Amino acid sequence: MDQKGISVMEPILSGKNLVKRYGKVTALDHCDFELYPGEILAVIGDNGAGKSSLIKALSGATIPDSGEVYLEGKQVNFRSPIDARGAGIETVYQTLAMSPALSIADNMFMGRELKKPGVMGSVFGQLDKKRMQDFARDKLSELGLMTIQNINQAVETLSGGQRQGVAVARAAAFGSKVIILDEPTAALGVKESRKVLELILDVRSRGIPIILISHNMPHVFEVADRIHVHRLGKRLCVIDPKDYTMSDAVAFMTGAKEAPVDA
Amino acid sequence: MDQKGISVMEPILSGKNLVKRYGKVTALDHCDFELYPGEILAVIGDNGAGKSSLIKALSGATIPDSGEVYLEGKQVNFRSPIDARGAGIETVYQTLAMSPALSIADNMFMGRELKKPGVMGSVFGQLDKKRMQDFARDKLSELGLMTIQNINQAVETLSGGQRQGVAVARAAAFGSKVIILDEPTAALGVKESRKVLELILDVRSRGIPIILISHNMPHVFEVADRIHVHRLGKRLCVIDPKDYTMSDAVAFMTGAKEAPVDA
Amino acid sequence: DDHTSACLITKTDTNPFFVKMREGATATAEKLGIKLNSYAGQIDGDNESQVAAIETCIANGASGILLTPSDSAAIVPSVEAAREAGLLVIALDTPLDPIDAANATFATDNFLAGELIGAWAAASLGEDAANAKIAMLDLAISQPTVGVLRDQGFLTGFGIDTVDVSQWGDETDERIICNEVTSGNEEGGRLAMENCLAVDPEINVVYTINEPAAAGAYEALAAIGREDDVLIVSVDGGCPGIKNVADGVIGATSQQYPLLMASLGIEAIAQFAADGTLPQNTEGKNFLDTGVSLVTDKPAEGVESISVAEGTDLCWG
Amino acid sequence: MAEADNYEDTVKGKKEVDFAQFEDTKSGLLGRIQHALHVNPALVPLIILVFAIALFGLLLGQRFFSAGTLTLILQQVQIVGVLAAAQTLIILTAGIDLSVGAIAVLSSVIMGQMTFRYGVPAEISILIGFAFGAGIGAVSGFLVSRIKIPPFIVTLGIWQVVLAANYLFANNQTIRSSDLRAEAPALLFLGNRVEIGGANFTFGVILMILIFIALGYALRSTAWGRHVYAVGDDPEAAQLAGVNVKRTLMSVYMLTGLICAVAGWVMIGRFSSVSPSASTGVIGNIQSITAVVIGGLSLFGGRGSIYGALFGAMIVGVFELGLRMAGADPQWTFMLIGMLIIGAVGLDQWIRKVSA
Amino acid sequence: MAEADNYEDTVKGKKEVDFAQFEDTKSGLLGRIQHALHVNPALVPLIILVFAIALFGLLLGQRFFSAGTLTLILQQVQIVGVLAAAQTLIILTAGIDLSVGAIAVLSSVIMGQMTFRYGVPAEISILIGFAFGAGIGAVSGFLVSRIKIPPFIVTLGIWQVVLAANYLFANNQTIRSSDLRAEAPALLFLGNRVEIGGANFTFGVILMILIFIALGYALRSTAWGRHVYAVGDDPEAAQLAGVNVKRTLMSVYMLTGLICAVAGWVMIGRFSSVSPSASTGVIGNIQSITAVVIGGLSLFGGRGSIYGALFGAMIVGVFELGLRMAGADPQWTFMLIGMLIIGAVGLDQWIRKVSA
Ligand SMILES: Nc1ncnc2c1ncn2[C@@H]1O[C@H](COP(=O)(O)OP(=O)(O)OP(=O)(O)O)[C@@H](O)[C@H]1O
Ligand SMILES: Nc1ncnc2c1ncn2[C@@H]1O[C@H](COP(=O)(O)OP(=O)(O)OP(=O)(O)O)[C@@H](O)[C@H]1O
Ligand SMILES: O[C@@H]1[C@@H](O)[C@H](O)OC[C@H]1O
């Protein structure tokens, strides 16, 4: 990385003036966004406020109608999630992006499979299934998802919560610059949610910034460094969780209270 | 209803010895269950504990391998969700059960469409679209889901949270004996979650008992009359939220603490 | 434009037989200054496309139609409609049912074509004909008329009771080992022959609906080394088929003359358009017989035939 | 950690406030066109149809652009049209039916042979044909909905079985028009026609249009129709939502079989003959599917309007007749139809994308 | 309302405890069989195949149950087998390819005509045929992956276009075996055979088996194979998960086209002639799809083993030859094959249900 010299105030990932329309609906309405190095930025907002649309625009899953995205100060034009992943941005989408009939291990390594060493790998492209399975098993154990009985089990046989766990484990294992989580604990139990939160803190301590979309205010206020409040397709304000209460945040995002003027 | 005379201690819906296996996984392991008239019963448990499997067995969505289900003291054999609905049990499944390409109104009335009065309705089966749309719009407003712009919008164009709202509104509008909600607020924002909780309390005040599966302890402890703790495919214990703390409940369901002996 | 226009409607336009027919018609039409539109069904037996084609010809104001009917009976009402609209309709190759539904028929006698090869095969075998083992490689399970006529003609020529002459496969003679369908191409011919050989590897006479099927049958025989001790007979007389007779792939074939049918047909339409003259039948027949000749270099006694050299001069395709 | 405040109180019992009124940037004529295309999925094929007629009208002039020729197209597409109506029902449930043509042919053979071989009155024979069609539909419906065999496979098998049964039963006999006219005019009923100044509407054509109108109504305005769409969209969701998926599928397949039998009757009227080797038995499936997809219906089910199938069948009819009249080589015609299939759907896709 | 206690502390930083060890009631022989059927989706068609061979062996005795007859079946299914391998790839991506047979026939015609009409050396002609097949595959792949036209529609159109081009290009000329033998033995290469005591293995048969082994390996053990399954399973999810869906589809369609061209070469070897009117062009698609579905592959994509398609093709071959040898009427054979399609898939469904 040649970005060592930049000041902490230079955002690692940012969006300017993003617009995304779906037919008559304007999901993103000239929206700005900034994520700073090493931070956990929570994004909160009503259902339908456009949070998922925002992170999809940042991660190449949709191409915004207008506006720019910058990674480490340079404009990027992600045409697909693969581009974003290549640039080190890993995302857990609300819809999880799993192949139901494939195994947990297959899903974790989808698109970045490990090959056998030697000729078998380089010439015949043979996968190193053992290594992938071991890795996948480790990552799931870290998340406490040992209820899963078999790493070669098809994802479709997992409960909703278990699937979520696999998706989070995948992002955490591979994200190098930014990790984006769209409601990662929505379907999770108390214990599993805690694991995810711990994992998030763990990832930040490795220096990787995180975008966390969540409706769970206690969780947001527990882990976030800053909170981006999204409303009606754009950023309403950014607040510091130490300066405001959960009630304030909810009031802002629902429009019950005027947003503070400075971000 | 000829059940007027029964004591309050006779469960309205119960399951005995329910077993459901999926290949090698035993999702329900000789599980018992009781729901009493007029109560809100929360079901809590780890991911994969078998909560969804339990309510699917109760609502006809899956047929248990063995065990019995009783409604108002009489054994019932639901072969499909339609049977259960016919008996007055309305369920919001975790997967929502919506037809993405159809409109909100179509989805709300799926399987119980309103027909036009007179010949057009009785002979030609013509739908009364106006009446269905008006009804649907009312129900969504009650839930505060007015961000939805058009009642004839296809469900696939809604955000995850909006969809959840539509599903809950459907169940609340039509459930006559029991309403089952499988994680109804998982994808919902703070405001929308509150609306759902209020709706739940509202439904109970109309005398209809509710089964609520949720991972949100504050919500569970706020609204539940009793809490069914599910673990490893069966009921571990039933606790009264007034007698135990959230910490206790979490400790029981995760196995960190022994369960109390009496239910 | 004030050109006289004519239509040629064939069963398909993928069979070389019909392709030649079209070439003959096109050449004559150009010579006579007639505008020719050609139509064909998508598959053999495709009556619907032919009905649509006739309707198109009427709408286009054509003077006459040359038609090889896919379904000789089913097409009749459309032919009637065309005649009512003042068009001359000539059936080529395959007669209509009834034959006088068309103004005229220019055709090979397909039953005769079968009879010739049947008689040739019987004569070639001599006494062995009595315990011959025969494979019948037919056209399609829907039993189109050409296929039935040739099959039953062959059996008649060979001296086998055809039972119901309007149908193949109902025979009881033990010499018939199998009835298989070939779709009239090499692929079907080979598969059908293999299947027959699996039933009885001793087969020594093979009737084939046409020459591509015969070529396929030959390959199946060659694969088990029996190509030299089996008599294969066929119908058509296309140039590849005649070459196959020369090469010994086919023992004898009945040659027909599609180019002639087509050019005579166009001339008849031109005549009709000019002065309303209707074409005449061959003496003693209810159609104009364009002739059929047995082609072989191993003539058999009592069966009239022409040599391969003569056949090559007359061949088509 | 954040303080445990009662933050939810903020929204407790709140009155609904003014919500989400995003700006609507797409208005004016273009916006309205796009909206219309979006809401009426049959509009795109209709436009292609009008365009195709105009094209050949320009190319061929009066010969093509006359009441007689235009109604001739209707006559030429009536069988495929009726089959396409049947096919649409199956495709709406995310299925596909390869047996439609074979059922039509065998039904027509049954109607004919019952009358001529077994001496049953023609009217009764027609009903027997209908019952047979519905019966085959019931078999397919059973296999699809109960045994859960994919429709493609069920109807692939049924196609072969019905076609073979057709040849076995018909004994390769064609029933000729003179016999039909003399002894069983009821079988020819749909061949009768009304003439309105050059335009020729056969009863078969009129019946085809009535079938589309009736199905259009049933699909749009009855509960059954909504269920058909829901089943095609997501059968599991439909089941959980309270649709009797099995019964809906059963009804769709039986109705489809019945409509195919009606197509058999239409065939007799159109050809004034009954033949087991009618090519509809072999290619009727592809023809009807072609009409449906050119008509803009999604093969994934649950989307599209049945009128699209009618327009789809007519588009093919216009191209075929137009090219034939222009004297194009049949192979070029096939090639152009092939391109048309891809082109029409590609165009449709493109329009939808632009207007999304 | 509940007290706001720090209930989550209970699980904070907890060490993993013993989890969810449900009883496993299915064990013993039956359990293991069920598990095997579940894990190896090609096992069911293999069992049906063995059963079918045994059945006809009992029925027909030595005549059927001989090395010669059994390898004859392989020869009879080699073309459909190769096409089924190609079809499998498309079906795994939840597509369907109606053009496989037409591409094979046109490729064989190109190989033949290049050599005989244009005097290109046979070896080069074969490569041109391969390039053509891959090229057509690229066109289909482009239309499917970029323009997003459903595969059924794309290949329906391509089928018609290729078939028409086939007749137009071939000029209806058949190249005869004596000419091939004399002038272009390379075209006949796959017709050569190895005999091992009664058993006849043509090079075409051996090539077919090699194709299956190679594809089986690629699908199971390479990243590309995993991507093919993922794309078939849920293309949107695969895309979000980082699979290049477009490129994967492109590669699948091109490879399919190439394999179809190989099938064209196999055809020349088998028939010792090159003919544009080979029925493979018209029914090769249905034949290959039949093989694939009897082989237990899901038409919805993402599930099944390619070996199933091989067994499926052989099952059909065994029944066809067996029934003919038993003297069944061709019509009855067609009917039985139709029933077999439904029956095999129904059985498969049933076994899976029982063992689920
Ligand atoms: N593919 C789509 N087509 C049409 N409309 C869409 C599409 N995706 C999103 N929308 C609309 O855009 C708006 C914003 O949706 P988005 O999913 O971004 O909201 P969100 O803030 O993530 O909501 P939630 O908290 O419920 O997930 C909603 O009104 C939704 O209906
Ligand atoms: N259709 C199925 N096929 C195979 N296994 C299944 C199926 N449905 C559920 N299971 C398994 O049964 C177990 C219980 O699943 P269930 O969905 O009932 O859990 P849950 O308590 O609802 O979990 P969550 O809180 O995550 O929703 C899990 O191990 C799951 O993998
Ligand atoms: O006479 C024709 C025959 O020679 C050809 O092979 O098939 C069609 C027939 O009509």
Ligand SMILES: [Mg+2]
């Ligand atoms: Mg969202």
Ligand SMILES: [Mg+2]
């Ligand atoms: Mg659950």
